[in-house]
Amino acid sequence: MKNTYQNLEAFFEKIAFAITSILGSSITFFLAFMMIIFWFLNRDFETLDTNEVLRDMIHGITFLSLFVIQKEFSRFSGSLHLKVNELVVSTKTANKAVINVESKSEKEIHDLQKEYTELADQIQKPKETKIDKKA
Template sequence: MKRTYTKVEKFFEKITYLITAVLGSSITFFLALVMVVFWFFNRQYSQHDTNEVIRDLIHGITFLSLFVIQKEFSRFSGSLHLKVNELVASTETASNSVINVESKTEIEIHELQKEYAELVEKIEKPEDKL
């Protein structure tokens, strides 16, 4: 059962990575922009009141904002990972297991978190005084 769960989890992570990459793409944004412009002008030629036009504009802008936010998040996240990887790689005592941790599965990340939580407990645990 655990093996099946792991396979499903890895598949889901690949799908989310793909969707994130597609939503953060400039091409996807421009396709969405063309779709919104087409939708808006198609709705303009029929009889609508001002409130419906404003509502349509707000919906279109909100829809396009999703792509802009995803693009910026992907860029920010990528640059942050590079900076952290550089810091880890340049420190001799650092564990190299956290380099490119963003490409690990959620299960692997949880295992690393447990290891570091245990390490913190060992460090914070006051030594017995003699």
């Protein structure tokens, strides 16, 4: 059962990555834009009132905004990952396991989070005992 869940989780991560890549591409934005233009050109505006036309325009703009936001987030996220990777590589004492952590599976990221939580707890304990002794 656990193996099935892990396979399903890995498959979902691949699908999520593919969908995110597709939504952030300029080709997808262009296709969505053409679809909205085609939809507007085939509408019968004589039977619609002004509120319906404005509502349709707002929905179209909102729909296109999804692709623009995803593209910008992908660019920002990629540049942030590069900067963090550069800092990790340039620091001699840094754990090299966190390089390209964004490409790791959710389970691998969770395991790294546990490791760093334990490390933070170990660092905090000596400080707390020193403070208690002084009081």
